[in-house]
Amino acid sequence: MRYKRIVSSLLAAGLLAAVTLTGCGAPDEETVLSKDVVKVGCKNDVPNFGLMNIDTREFEGFEIDVAREVCRRIYGDDVKVEFEAVTAKTRGPLLETGELDMVAATFTITDERKETYNFTQPYYTDHVKLMVKKSAGFTDFKSMDGKTIGVSQSATTEQSLQEAADEAGISLKFSGYSSYPEIKAALDSGRVDCFSVDGSILSGYLNDSLILLPDEFAPQEYGIAIAKRNNKLAAKADEAISEMKQDGELEKLMERWGLTQ
Incomplete structure (x- = not known):
């Protein structure tokens, strides 16, 4: 009898835990x-996209x-948005652990990333x-x-250039860095022959001694x-982007930052 009572207690406890977890998950x-x-995770080394004003x-x-604007459309005018600087290497883990609710940081959409x-x-x-x-x-x-190409760690650049x-039948070497200023410094010092990333990002680092080659990839x-567990937030964010395209707000923001295409 004592054994049965113990088993019953364990089963009850397990059932309660399951109910509790199910209730907490929803x-x-x-x-x-x-x-x-x-x-929100953002960049702090990409002029015109994400950079801290030193003043x-x-x-x-x-x-x-x-x-x-996305947060305003989802949460209302009174929402407070706190930004945290991320890199290509840190943005994913910070999102997965729940430290960030969303990331807007030159995050390229790929089939592989959509699995995560x-x-x-x-x-x-x-x-x-x-x-x-x-x-x-x-x-x-x-x-x-x-030649040696300087690229950002965990970015898609190296794969694109290698392909x-x-x-083209040429050979390249790659050197990875954790931030764009580090790649720029490596180019300036001659440790790499080229700084490669998305064109809009490179434009923020151009000066009279540098040029962009005509090729693009x-x-x-x-x-x-947004984390996989937050499907509703993701759907609302997508809806907000769609609305911003339709009502012209996205185009206005691109014009404001000189990014019209």
Whole structure:
């Protein structure tokens, strides 16, 4: 009898735990949708997209404005949006752990990434390009044969360029860095021969001693990323982007930051 009572107690406890977990799982999405403060991951090294103003100590840029407007349309005018700087390497993990509710940080949509995250429809499309020193004498992609390309860690750039190199019959070496300023510094010092990332990002680092080569590769569609567990938030964010395209708000924001295509 004592054994039966123990088994019954364990079964009851297990059932209660299951009910509790089931009950907790469902409201999570609703809790996310009723927040007063939304945490968004953004870039802090991409001029015109995401960069902290050193005077105001506030993040500024196209993606900052897009994220604010998306949050306003989802949560209402009184919502507070808190931004946190991320890199290509940190943005995914911070989203997965729940430290961030969404990420708007030049996050390229790929089939592989869609297996891990929810993405909205694209709010901006770019292409991978190449930035080199004028004095180096490079004229196009094929002239980079045997050279070292500086790329961002965990970005899609290396894969895109390697595929293009294979097609062109040239050889490339790659060196990964955690931030764009580090790649720019590596180019300036001669540790790499080329800085490669999306063209709009490179434009923010151009100066009189640098040029963009004419070649472009692999369309890069940026979407707002949201954790897989937050499907309702993802659907509402996608709806907001769709509305912004239809009512012209997205185009206005691109014009504001000189990104009209």
